[in-house]
Every structure is written in C-alpha cells, then in structure tokens.
Amino acid sequence: MRYGILAHNLGKTDCKELARRVSAYGLEFVQLALAKALTDFDTSLGKLNPGMGHYVADSFAREGVRIGVLGCYINPIDPNPELRRQQIDRFKEHLRYARDFGTTMVATETGSVKAFLDVYPDSTEETRWNLLRSAVQEMVEEAERWGVRAVIEASQNEVVRTPELMQRLLEEVPSEHFGVLMDPVNLLNASNYDRQHEIVQRAFDLWGDKIVLAHIKDFDITPEGRMVYAPMGTGKLDVPFFLNLLKQYKPYTNISFEGGIKPEEVPAALEYVKRFS
Template sequence: MNIGIRAHDLPKQPMEGLIKDIARRGLGSVQLALNKSFDLDIKPGTLNPGMAYLIGSAFRRHDIQIAVLGCYTNIIHPDPEERHSALSRFKEHIRFSRDFGCGIVGTETGNVNPDIIYTEENFHEKPFQDVLSSVRELVEEAEKFGVIVGIEPGVNHPIYSPETMKRLLDEVQSNNLQVIFDPVNLMTAENHERQNEILREAFSLWGDRIAVIHAKDFIISEGRLVPASVGKGLMDYEFIIQQLSPHINIILDETSPEHIEDAIHFLKSCESTS
C-alpha cells in the first residue's frame, strides 16, 4: 500500500526534521500545505521554481513523494477580492507544482460564508454555479502546465454528494480535473448508517476519476459526527479498499502522531482481507 500523511498533521518544525520524521514512521508520501507544514513563510507571489525544486529535492532524498500540494481555500468566497486572491494563490501552486515533483494541487470547494461551516445554503444552484466558474478557471490554468486540479467533495461545501461531484466533472469535461476522495466527508450523523450505499454510488459515478484517497474515521457522539483517526471509528475501510486502484496514494488525515503506526497497521490489515 502507498500510505502517506498530511504533513501538517505532524508537529510544525524545520523542513529537514519534518521529512526525517515522516520517513522514520514508514510513510511514503505527503499532502503538503506549505505554510502549515514547516517553518518557511511563503507569501503570495514569492513561490518560484528554485524554491519548489529545493523543497521537492529534500523530500526525494528520503524517497517521499509529494502526492498533493494542498492549497485548500474558499474558491467561492463571498468577498470578490478574497475570491480573486484565493484563485490567484491556487494558480501559483499550479504553475510551480511540477518543480516540486508533484502533479496535483488540491482544494475543497469553499463555502457561501467566509468561514467553512455546515449550511444548506451551499446546496442551492448559485453556489454550484460559482464553484463551476472557479473550477473551470483553475482547470484552464492546470491544462497549460499539465497539472491536475484535485477537488475534495464534502457536506460542508457546494460539492456535497456523489451526484454533485459527478455533475461538476461532467460540466467541466477535462481530465485535468480529478477527485481527492475523503469518504468521511460525505457522512453525517443522519446518513452514516447508509455509508455503503453512498460509497457504492461514489465509486460507480466517478471511481475512475479518484486520484488520491484521504483516510480518516468518525464516531457519533451526542448525535454529532466527530472525526477520528482511521481504524478508530465506524468507516468501512475493508469495503473502500476493495474498490481502490493498485498503489493509489492513501493519505492519512486528522491522524495524530501517536496513532500513525496503528493506522498503517489497520489499513494493511484491511488490504490483506480484501
């Protein structure tokens, strides 16, 4: 299995220390959010090929793949200036992605509110059209550089279901748009008992467009869905792993350092029984 981690789920530290920490834990890839992950302050407009190559080379020396450049931002921010700034920052990541040795830049699809919160206002037609406009703009840039825009659907966003993700893929019609799939992000306290039905629909509609899997888990506490480290909750990972393409990047998400070893063992045990 190709198991990695979001680099910012480990303690923030100097780059070399972070990379050695990742390698020591037996992880082979990362989703890298630059300013969240180590003590480099990369301001908008300062990213360049030399900096990207320096960072990418440091990971390659330890045989760690930068599987995704994380640029998670509100691509439909209600303030037009903030939205423009978010899209410009994402495009900057696209332009230099290949210098990192990475082919995917990822984000969720934002929120009608400045803060990313659950609201059914996201589920109306206008937010979908706003997402479509922003994603088309990002994919147009990605096509110039041979890079994939990875979109992560979730119930806190306008792309909140297997159907809306399928609609976005159909409307954009570009292979430079692919899916970062976090199964827990489609779950709620109300629908989690139908998880296999929802998962089957997702894999049926766009399983061939999944570029990366995020692996976390969930529990239900006081009627609310609460994220948990993978293997510590209710997600049916045996079923999920049965559906995956060989060697796909599986990125641990919201996994605290003390649970990483258990998470790796759990996922490998699911693979052996699938």
C-alpha cells in the same frame, strides 16, 4: 496501496525536519500544504519559484519521501470578491510550480456554504454553484496549460458534498486535468452514515475513474449526534469495504491519513490499514 499523511499533522517545522519525521513513521509520501507545514519559507502569493520547489522536493527525496500532492485549500466561493480572487490566484500559482515540487497535483475543497450565507443569507444554491463552477473552470484551464491536475475534494457543509454534486461538476467542467480526491467520510454525516456502503459505492460508480488520490480517517457519532474523529479502526468507517473498492477501481492509489490523527497514532493506523491492502 501506498500510504502518506497530511504533512502538518506531524507538526509545523522546517522542511528537512518534517521530511525526517515523515520518513521515521515509514510513510511514503505527503500531502503538503506549504503554508501549514513549513516554517522556513514565505509561501504567500507571488513567492513560489522553481528553486524553492526543488529545495523542498530534494529535502523529502533524501528521506525517501515523495510529495504526492500540494494542498492549497481555498474557499473558491468566498463572499468577498477580492479575497476570492486572491485565493484562486494562489491555487493557480501552486499549479504553475507543482512540477518543481515534484508533483502533478494541487488539491482543494469546494467552498464554505455557511460563510457565504452569513454574508448573503438570501443567496440560492445555484448562485453558489455558479461561482464554484467558474472558479474550477479557471483552475482547470490553468492545470491544462501546465500539464498538471486540479484536484477537488467533496466535503460536508461545502458546495460539493454528495456523489451526485461531484458528478455534476465533472460534467460541467470536462477535462482530463480535473481529478477527484476521494474521502469517503466527507460524503457522510450523522444522518446518513448508516448507509455508507450505498453512498460510497455510488461515488465509485459515478466517478471512480476520476479518482487520483484518497484520504482515510475514521469517525464516531456522539450521543448528541455529532460526527467526531476516532482513531483508525475504532470507529464506524468500514475500512475494508472502502479499501477493496479503491483497489478495484484504482489499484496502487496513494492514500493519505488525515483528519485529527496524532503522530503517536500513526504506527497503529498504518498497521491496521495494511491488513486490508
């Protein structure tokens, strides 16, 4: 397995400095959310271009770091139609220039249910689902045009939050250019984490063949019953179980540290996960 990190977990700074930081921790790739990670570029809609992509890719390559995926985390069911259109267009722009940044993948989650309900409290789950499916269909068609992948991540409190809902989306938007970002913790919550083996195994059984990238983070449960970040190896995620499944289904998968990991925690986290991979 190869390990990387969400680049902005190491701070928002200029491209060359960020590449140096990633390399100094012995990480091999980044998940790069341009607007969250880089200070030396305007990456707003309409500004991406091949030259920018080449500069960023070359800066990381000189430090021995690859850009494994561009993060473009949008709300594809934004209740404001104009904002929803802008965000989908931004994701599509990332797809068009992904290869210039040295990757073939752009990732997002599936939209805040709460934000939609705040505006449309009487809306149904099917209404939100249809908006998501339409957005994903459009993004996947753009990915097909450019020979890259639109990558979708499940997350609690969003439209796709269970293995079964991810499978439904894969069935309704069938394409080899639609990949899944596997984050086992995002399939869990305070009421089901004690069934994590069953839930994570179910995800691999349903769409393990569609996984193109993985996230890893640890978590704990507060006395009040809330899920919170925990340093790697100190929480409730069964890390060996997850990594063994990943090795079986998708050997050599890129795995990105994320969540609340702090720079000073990276060396211990890397040492811990490498025991099982």
